[in-house]
Structure formats: structure tokens, C-alpha cells
Amino acid sequence: MDPLCVDLWVVIAGGNVSNNRIQRDIEAANEVWKTCRIHFSLKGILTIRSVNVEKFVGNGVFTSSNPPEILNMLSIRPLYPGRYKIVIYYVDGKRFSDGANGVSPYPLPLTEGGPRPSIILTNDAHPDVTFTRFVLAHELGHTLFLNPNNLTLTNPSTTATPDGFHDNDPNNLMFVGGVGSNPTINKEQCEKARLSVFARRCWVIPIPIHIFPPFGPVPPWPPPGPPPPGPPMMLHMFYGVENPCFGSSMTWNQQYWNKLG
Numbered sequence: 001m002d003p004l005c006v007d008l009w010v011v012i013a014g015g016n017v018s019n020n021r022i023q024r025d026i027e028a029a030n031e032v033w034k035t036c037r038i039h040f041s042l043k044g045i046l047t048i049r050s051v052n053v054e055k056f057v058g059n060g061v062f063t064s065s066n067p068p069e070i071l072n073m074l075s076i077r078p079l080y081p082g083r084y085k086i087v088i089y090y091v092d093g094k095r096f097s098d099g100a101n102g103v104s105p106y107p108l109p110l111t112e113g114g115p116r117p118s119i120i121l122t123n124d125a126h127p128d129v130t131f132t133r134f135v136l137a138h139e140l141g142h143t144l145f146l147n148p149n150n151l152t153l154t155n156p157s158t159t160a161t162p163d164g165f166h167d168n169d170p171n172n173l174m175f176v177g178g179v180g181s182n183p184t185i186n187k188e189q190c191e192k193a194r195l196s197v198f199a200r201r202c203w204v205i206p207i208p209i210h211i212f213p214p215f216g217p218v219p220p221w222p223p224p225g226p227p228p229p230g231p232p233m234m235l236h237m238f239y240g241v242e243n244p245c246f247g248s249s250m251t252w253n254q255q256y257w258n259k260l261g
Contacts, residue, residue, distance in 0.1 A: 001037040004199040006140075007085050008042050009078045014050025015090025016123045022090070024127050029137040032173055032183055036190035038199060040140065043085075046078045050092045053122060058096035058103035060142070062118075074106055074118050083110075084197050086143055088119045088136065101125040104139040107151050115148040117198065134179045141174050141185075144193040156188040 010022055022042065029040050051073045059066070062074065077087050086105075095101050101124040108114025125135040142165070146153045154164040155174050161167065166176035173183035185193075193199070 003037045003039055003202040004194055005202040006040050006199050008040050009087045010045045011087060011089045012047045013073055013089050014092030016126055017090055019128055021126055025136040028133040029140055032137045035185050036193055044078050048076055052092040053096050054093035055097055057098050058100035060103045060106055062106040062108050083113055083116050086117050086198055090121050093122050094124045095122050102135040102139045105143040105146050107146055117143045132179045132181055134183055138173055138179045144196040148197055156192045157186055
């Protein structure tokens with residue numbers, strides 16, 4: 001399978017993001033979704049005023065039934081994401097009033113500029129607090145299963161719950177009773193997620209790099225004179241259709257110097 005890249009944007013609305021929470025959430029999502037060769041990449045972070053959701057129901061639907069505080073927050077999105085980019089909101093409050101600590105995808109109809117998917121994570125979804133690291137990975141599953149044409153988000157698994165939202169398999173990432181410590185994704189789920197409109201093909205571009213001393217400025221490319229003996233090192237970089245989608249959170253220069261050092 002070719003690797004697929006999914007761009008993520010974050011809005012901090014009073015949520016507890018201490019102890020590298022955002023990075024750890026995305027790393028956990030990549031850990032489980034790598035089974036499907038799907039890679040998530042953080043593209044930007046925006047901070048807005050705090051929104052506490054403890055008195056609201058987390059229904060995951062973008063309708064007037066939601067309180068103005070939720071609708072106003074979801075209308076604030078980073079500058080660059082378009083209608084097919086996923087935005088994660090880290091909000092204040094332990095849980096929603098119905099007990100949910102993660103809710104998604106609040107889609108809009110295509111006729112209203114949708115789907116513009118959104119994921120809301122409460123403080124109780126923090127990996128230092130909850131029993132699992134995979135709340136974001138679970139919510140990303142709902143989002144990847146979203147059909148933007150009719151706004152349904154059906155779990156294609158043969159063990160799906162009757163409503164089609166979750167899964168009856170306790171080992172599955174979409175388990176209705178909560179995500180376990182080592183969740184799995186089955187073949188049917190992978191196949192549907194890889195067809196998602198939010199995933200873009202990644203290209204693997206080999207870049208030759210010769211070894212230089214790891215001190216001082218980066219030498220010019222190509223270097224003067226004959227190349228050093230031996231084959232050049234190969235650094236793989238993933239590029240999506242619109243934005244770079246790296247295979248890790250390091251910058252190109254960091255990867256370059258790690259190779260050298």
C-alpha cells in the first residue's frame with residue numbers, strides 16, 4: 001500500500017495540553033493507524049479563549065441544537081485549512097455532560113462549505129489522565145469513516161454495533177465500551193479509511209546525502225570535488241499534495257544532522 005498523509009490542525013480552547021499532550025496524541029494515532037499506512041501530521045496550532053464543555057452534550061453534529069459556545073468555537077478555524085482538513089479542539093472541562101471525553105466530527109453539508117470536520121477533546125482525554133492513549137486515534141476513525149455526501153459515518157467492520165458508529169470487538173479501536181491499551185484496526189476499516197477524502201497520497205522522494213563533519217554550517221550542495229567513497233545516504237521525505245507530510249515530527253534540517261551525527 002502507498003502511504004497516505006492526513007493534515008491536522010489544532011485549536012487550543014482552554015484545554016490542558018501539558019506534558020507534550022498534542023504530540024503524544026498524534027504519535028499514538030500514528031502508532032495504531034500505521035497498520036493502514038496512514039500518517040497524521042500536525043500543520044499548525046491556534047490558541048483562542050477558553051471554552052468549558054462540562055454542561056453541554058457531545059453529540060458530534062453541527063446543528064442549531066448545539067449551544068452557541070460550541071458553534072462559535074467550531075467556526076474558528078486556522079487560516080489555511082480548507083473544507084477537507086481536520087481541526088482538533090482541546091477544550092476546558094473534564095468531560096461533556098453525557099460522559100464523553102472525545103466527540104467528532106461535527107460535519108457540515110457540502111452545500112454549506114462542508115464537511116470541515118472537527119474533533120473536540122476534553123481534559124479527561126489527556127493521556128496522563130485516561131486509561132488509554134488512543135482517544136484522538138478513535139475520533140480520527142469516526143472522521144475517516146465520514147461520507148461527506150450524506151454525512152454518515154459508518155464503521156464498515158463486520159463486528160460493528162447496530163447503529164454503525166462503533167464496534168463490538170473489545171480489541172478494536174472503535175470499541176463501543178472505550179478504547180483499550182493496545183487497539184487494533186481490521187481490514188474493512190483500513191480499506192474504508194484509505195478511501196477518505198481527508199487522506200492524500202504521500203510521495204517518497206529519495207534525497208542523496210553525503211557524510212560531512214557534524215559541526216559548523218551545512219556545506220554547499222553539491223559539495224565541491226569528488227564525492228566521498230561509498231554510496232550516498234538516502235533520506236526519505238513524505239510529501240502530500242498540498243503540504244509536506246513528514247514521516248516524523250522532525251524538520252528536514254534536524255533529520256539531516258541526525259543522519260550526519
